[in-house]
Amino acid sequence: MARKYSKKASADVERAMKKRKAGTLRSGRSGKKVTSRKQAIAIGLSEARAKGRKVPKKTAKKRNAAKKSKRKAGR
Secondary structure (H helix, E strand, O other): OOOOOOHHHHHHHHHHHHHHHHOOOEOOOOOOEOOOHHHHHHHHHHHHHHOOOOOOOOOHHHHHHHHHHHHHHHO
16 A cells, blocks of 8 residues: 655654744744644645645545635635
């Protein structure tokens, strides 16, 4: 069975986790300090996607929720 995530994507997530542990990882727009393990992983995966690494797409449920919140904010 093939890998779902590339080794480089794993490295990106690992880097984000280390930054979180050091207390230097910040979230996107707000720039608040990230303390959540899950959020650190999400940031790492998002950066990996942006770099074009092999990472599965977000699940449809999460994407639809993001679209809805985007639409609400646009009003």
